[in-house]
Amino acid sequence: DAGVTQSPTHLIKTRGQQVTLRCSPKSGHDTVSWYQQALGQGPQFIFQYYEEEERQRGNFPDRFSGHQFPNYSSELNVNALLLGDSALYLCASSLWGGRNNEQFFGPGTRLTVL
């Protein structure tokens, strides 16, 4: 039973560039949430996708956008990268309407913006 997978593992970009991160949810899950975790902080919710639509969004600018595909996998896109975008980006999968809303995280993508 495959868990949550993310790619790439690490990424280095320069300011102003654009980046795309990818996530495949755990088998049987249909909902993908993205979080940003800066060093020394807890994860911050970016947005959530279910049935290929953005369902919830946290307090992030529209430079952050996403997509969900029919196979439930998801992408996170960040445009016009800033130094402050350097962080660990986490994808979490869950089952929509699941009783306890348990979310399981992938290994993350470490993004460094120079």
Add this chain to the structure above:
Amino acid sequence: QKEVEQNSGPLSVPEGAIASLNCTYSDRGSQSFFWYRQYSGKSPELIMFIYSNGDKEDGRFTAQLNKASQYVSLLIRDSQPSDSATYLCAANSGYSTLTFGKGTMLLVSP
């Protein structure tokens, strides 16, 4: 503003002792609460969740919830050096979105 507060630590305990980790939350509408363990450089790993007032036990871990006081805790019995990590408390904010605290670093010394 929905907030989850945790003491950043570090909390230092000797091997074999009980470690007690605490968090408070601001949103009375939160219905379920989660404890994640995060080793340095790794992603958070779900330890357990709780949604009813009282205690919930799972092996060496016990989660406690007091909704009246908006307080959640995690007890780790017989602490081991391998338990040394940052423990994140999270509250369900609706539609499967989680609000996390900053985490408490736990150090278990042999």
